[in-house]
Amino acid sequence: MEKRIEVGVLGATGMVGQHFVKFLRNHPWFDLTWVGASERSTAKLYRDATNWRLDGVMPEKVAGLTVEECKPGNAPRLVFSAMDASVAGEIERAFAQAGHIVVSNSRNHRMDADVPLLVPEVNADHLKLIPLQQRQRGWKGQIVTNPNCSTVVLTMGLGPLKQFGITKVITTTMQAISGAGYPGAASMDINANVIPFIGGEEEKMQQETQKILGDFTGDAVAPLAAGVSAHCNRVPVLDGHTITVSVELASKPGEAAILEAFEKFSGLPQQRHLPSAPERPVQYMADRDRPQPRRDVERDHGMAVYIGRLRPCAVLDWKFVALGHNTVRGAAGAAVLNAELMYSEGLFD
């Protein structure tokens, strides 16, 4: 790569923003040169405006950046959005209107019919919505989104099975506390406990999964016509969403065919050796008690999804366990991989 690309992060001082700052450190293509945040933080140095909550230290180069207002203008063309949903919708549209490429982790535009909701290994072709989006909205810029953290784990687990005709999915999540921002769950609430409710999570997981696994039909995405039912729970785990999945498959594949589908699963990110792409995006673990979040979530830089315990389901056809890193593959890493795919598609030209 001869020329590095300058990027900005909208909402850079919050928890998700910090994950972007951390993930982009030493990125081979992208240079984080611009950080935007709310009025309270603007004109301060990033190091002064930010209460750094992540392991490791704040990257020195970013620490010295001055925080800017979240308004188009002097921001780089490519901006990652880590803004809270209460403000992200409008600001992202303003940036896209002004010609920016907005790669967003926020939920606001995920379900818009003309906005790709992207898992690069699963539905890279949904990027074909972009010309429609630009035409319809009169934008030179564009908005591309990544799914909710639990949706990523489910769709990475189901992606390899799409070929068999997914008709029904029931999933139960056991989600880590790092998924909830800061302070997120109070320790009084989650210490040695399970909270069987996460606001809005089940709806997101159900709808987003249907969109991601849907087909691009030439001018729209037709959602997958499968029932998807989610039970979402918070458990006292630091990083990594573990989910159980029961799935009905139209073509009734056998165990060997499914295992092969998991193991051979690969997509454009792998073919093009995108910098953040894991070599094997879905990995099957043969040990009967794996994957486990604390033991497995840091492998492959948090960018792969681990599957285990494939076995017949007495109600649907098959059942298994899946695990993915909620703040990496489920947030900052997902968005950066999206941007890498978009660049490799020539969408930045």
Next chain:
Amino acid sequence: MEKRIEVGVLGATGMVGQHFVKFLRNHPWFDLTWVGASERSTAKLYRDATNWRLDGVMPEKVAGLTVEECKPGNAPRLVFSAMDASVAGEIERAFAQAGHIVVSNSRNHRMDADVPLLVPEVNADHLKLIPLQQRQRGWKGQIVTNPNCSTVVLTMGLGPLKQFGITKVITTTMQAISGAGYPGAASMDINANVIPFIGGEEEKMQQETQKILGDFTGDAVAPLAAGVSAHCNRVPVLDGHTITVSVELASKPGEAAILEAFEKFSGLPQQRHLPSAPERPVQYMADRDRPQPRRDVERDHGMAVYIGRLRPCAVLDWKFVALGHNTVRGAAGAAVLNAELMYSEGLFD
């Protein structure tokens, strides 16, 4: 109750045995006067043979009992079995053969066709298997069992719905560490982690549920002809198994009918005011984030099951969360309630 009943506990020094000792303290009907254990412990005082692991102190009266061999002879007629499955099968048969009423928490005989697998509010009529059992086996005594700890939570949650025709069930468990005996899960394994596997648990939960929800047909129990699929997980919670349940119901009841079924659910234990029976065995919690194990498991002395979050399931018909106390309603308390029911049925006469 004019006359108290002497009882013994087989396997009294182990973790399950300790739960029996604790639960029987101050029981209004039963006097624990006999404790049996393996050879290593016999002839010692209970206090010396037992490494007490439970909260609170060892009941003084039991502490002074001398531990006996697990052989019929001088044991009381009614014995609770808390033995490890590796030895329980044979010893329980020997006691029943010798005329003892064996109320067992062990798994060995649960699935025997002529042994009741009892949840008193759900299938009290399965006690009608006893005459058949005695006839077939030539026993004066009898064996009655209670289910696995996770099965109890599921069947108490499904019992109220049996009237609607249960046809399919998918459940995911998040099980407490106290369910695994001592030392059970190593802290290195489960601290801040999820272990998505518990040996044999899913099979037990599936088969036992079908038997418990089955109908007594005059000379046998016909298992419920419903598909039951379980995903079992260990989570870092001290007491209380939390489960998610998706269920298909033949008669397609509405929300109000189901809520009423939960709230009105009651059985012989309640009608007869059995001492260990909770007033309302199944309780629906309206708060959207309840039940929670750490906050709710100790209510009603651990003998009720709590339900929450009833809502439509996009794949089956309805879904909800259920919680029950694994070492109380799921073990010692279950067996004691079984014995109370049996006594109230005149089975000790």
Next chain:
Amino acid sequence: MEKRIEVGVLGATGMVGQHFVKFLRNHPWFDLTWVGASERSTAKLYRDATNWRLDGVMPEKVAGLTVEECKPGNAPRLVFSAMDASVAGEIERAFAQAGHIVVSNSRNHRMDADVPLLVPEVNADHLKLIPLQQRQRGWKGQIVTNPNCSTVVLTMGLGPLKQFGITKVITTTMQAISGAGYPGAASMDINANVIPFIGGEEEKMQQETQKILGDFTGDAVAPLAAGVSAHCNRVPVLDGHTITVSVELASKPGEAAILEAFEKFSGLPQQRHLPSAPERPVQYMADRDRPQPRRDVERDHGMAVYIGRLRPCAVLDWKFVALGHNTVRGAAGAAVLNAELMYSEGLFD
């Protein structure tokens, strides 16, 4: 007790306030009939103004009270203060000025020279400061305070040793998460972690201990002339502060004398059988690995302090472990016991 006493709680909707509401339920002397809170909550019913965070349900009678402004006027004569330190100082003074008996858990007036900082078993005679307080400040009412939660555990552990001449104390705390209000520690911060800092805690623990163990000299309290050094830490425990203590004692007592001092320790609350007084306020546990917060903190309704592991210290004279319930003996229960002592002293006449 022929006549019940009406009481109010200032700051009743917060976490500490909720602990007061819970602790006062079914109190044999005190009727909670008045709840005060900040402007945001006034004129609402308590049930609507309060996000109940504690185990068990909100007492029905209190749930129906209308929240009042924290201004003297229609409040009962006896008010417990559970207010945040940011507002407690001024409001407490206003109530005392207006003739109220203010029994406060807040830190604002604890170190005032004319305000008793009370641990009833340890320094009941410090109540003799009250006439001075009233005279100096021109109050008909009065303010009495209880110590910080970690101080209570330390002073209850040291109280029995005061007779031996305490000259040096070094203590390290391992404090529960429930001590920090709501939301308190973020689970992201404390899950599987230790935080070796609690703002202001060490200073409070050091100064308050010297005052509590000091002597009433006729018109003032002379602080104990002992060095007290505290290291305060937060650990992932729900309830119960565990502390290690090394202590130097002038009269060089032997082990037997110290054990006897712990076991025989008793005070006015025990002599007068005050309703919230534990029978034995300090209890020595002989097991070498006790006390433990999760296993022991709920004993004696949370009102006793447990000591263990007394052994020689290679630097000072003796060392031991102590445990107390931070939200009961360390907060609401401490204040209620103070009020009971004050009533029994005739201070409400």
Next chain:
Amino acid sequence: MEKRIEVGVLGATGMVGQHFVKFLRNHPWFDLTWVGASERSTAKLYRDATNWRLDGVMPEKVAGLTVEECKPGNAPRLVFSAMDASVAGEIERAFAQAGHIVVSNSRNHRMDADVPLLVPEVNADHLKLIPLQQRQRGWKGQIVTNPNCSTVVLTMGLGPLKQFGITKVITTTMQAISGAGYPGAASMDINANVIPFIGGEEEKMQQETQKILGDFTGDAVAPLAAGVSAHCNRVPVLDGHTITVSVELASKPGEAAILEAFEKFSGLPQQRHLPSAPERPVQYMADRDRPQPRRDVERDHGMAVYIGRLRPCAVLDWKFVALGHNTVRGAAGAAVLNAELMYSEGLFD
């Protein structure tokens, strides 16, 4: 390094052994070519004999080694000892007798007068005991030991202060669960709890610290004549022992002098750039709530010790917090660094 050195691990299949296997992976000097274990495992492949409990996968090269008996003979000259204390003493002597260099993590010979108890940055000169050891015992080989995991953290924290004359030390530990082998603490015991007792730990910490900080006098080590008093506790943390320290210093240095001593602390491992030596073995963290085990323990490959919160102590002179990685710097990493130092000293010639 032109020539690689073959090494073996005694007790290679246990938890400590696994930490050695993991730590030695990709070591620039040492090739692990020999694994010894108890009879039960011999003649099996390491992969079959070992229940791998650590994060990450078993190194492929070691997985294929055949487990040998723990007898001198075909083992490499340099062996690391990870054996259980119940067998380590005798076997280590047999290896040293037979000419092996035994670098041991076991406790058996640590306090032997002629065995170096080594923390390379602190007391490298204690290696001068070796000729004495060989002469006295008639050995061609030798035994060198590293301290107990909690002792390492304390002595690394005190090492920089030795120049000021350490006269008294009181320390309280909050130790991680990974320090206790496998299964170590039962989750039922330590989940959301503190256990204020670790068998033998306080004695080891007190004696070993005096030996390590003692001076080599020409033919022996004179233990530091300072009182050292330890309170040892287990807390629910995965890796990393956090300790509080109060210390009396003869020369009464000021804060700046102590901070400088921490920051400038360095030893032979740093001067010689030993492969496992951290660049800065002791690092002071200025943030008021650091170090924290979960956030800081993995830095510097687990080989540095982190200090924080230096402040005056009201009883001794100064107090602070220290943190170190118990299974790395406190076990396998300590032994490997010892071996590197010994090699660099020419002790293998």
